[in-house]
Amino acid sequence: MVLRRRFRFNMHIWKSVSKSWYICQVWNFSIISVLALTISNILLTIRLLHKPDCPNVVDTKIAPVAITRFPAPLHPDIVISSSDCGGGGDDNTIDEFAELGNHSHRLVFDRLNLLRGRWDASRQYKYFDFAAVGNRYDDLTKKYKVCLATQSSLERLYSLVSVASHWTGPISLAVYVAGDDELYLLQLYLSYLQNCFASIRDAVTIHLAYPIKRAPKTVRKFLKSDYSNFVCDQPELTLKKLMKFRTTETIKWRLKNAYPQNHLRNLARKGCQNDYIFLTDIDIIPSINFTDNLDKFLRKSQCSSQSKCAYVVPTYEIDNRAKFPQTKADLLRLSKRGLARPFHHKVFIYNQYATNFSRWESNVGSPQDDTTISHNVTNFEFLYEPFYVSTDSVPPHDERFLGYGFTRNTQVYEMFVAGYQFHVLTPIFTCHWGLQNKKSRPAWRERQNNLNRKQFEVFKKEIYARYHRDPLQMLQPKKAPEIKPKVKP
Known part of the structure; x- marks a missing residue:
């Protein structure tokens, strides 16, 4: 009986001790948990207090606007960045993206702030100068005396590959986009071009423009991207897929x-920061060794902002079945076979007629193929719009002319009235792919042309008032048709 009582007493004590130990363990764990949560809240509060303002940031939980179907067929792993600022330049994000290629580079527009920029004169368009700068743009600017300036919308941007492969100097590119979807697609495509083509990554500096009526609201930034369906030697096909x-x-x-x-x-x-500028459209492709030959010529040139001269570069259309001509002799052989012809020869012959292509073709040039002046333009006609090299002192392009028609030729006409002399260079040339015809022109181009024709009636009067010259007699009143009296039989 005594042993039984002792056993029960001992068990009671053991249970009391065990219960007390358990309560102590729970209490200690609770204290540790409270301390951990307190420290975590303090750290999070400090981070929030130091987090920078992030305008134009896309929430990581929101799918890309207007292209929610985009990741499935082309980029299954594209996600929106979880970095603090979508336009801020997170180094980790940049490094992860750079692993896609053999060369590291920043995302296109990774620091673009849409709350900034500058207006055009009419406050209808917003500009962002140097939105993305080529890795060697400054060095190339110092190396060459000439810069290529060109412009494009998103759908024609694939031509930049051909241009940058032939032009070895700095390229100043202005790109036009409308809306969040086009800006996002432009980011993707330019990032693809920079990843695939060193010439674009190094030489091309991009300036962005958009219409205020369809202004993008966000700059997106991806953390990862899968280029498995983006083949580097298919830039045109890649862009066509994106445009969908x-x-x-x-x-x-x-x-x-x-x-x-x-x-x-x-x-x-x-x-452009150079002494000379070669202003073209995005689909105008320079000949082989164009930049070095032109640069060598310009270093000997006497042309300056005071002498008022411009150097015309002949432009040809090339049949899509032909290979790009390596030399002027190759181009002339294509011309004889009907696979090349002067630019716009069938569509609108006055566009390039004053260049006098027959005289240029007959000039064989020097044995060393040094760039020289073939001849001067002596039969200037209205509507002439050559691609030329000159200083930045030439008159600007009048921004009243929108769309197609009277856009380039009005600027060249003002140069002519102001007293500029046009010199045609040889043997360098430029090419445009495809033999054009009027049937391929959409109807809306003619409508825009008619609207600009009305603008020109005011423009030509302003030019006369500015220079007090009318060499082409643009302001001469049209003679009324002579009415002969009827003779009675």
């Missing part, structure tokens, strides 16, 4: 609103 993800609203808006060519030409031109 524009919204219907953007497509309709672009059809109704004219493309501001002259705004972009002025923007690209002012981005």
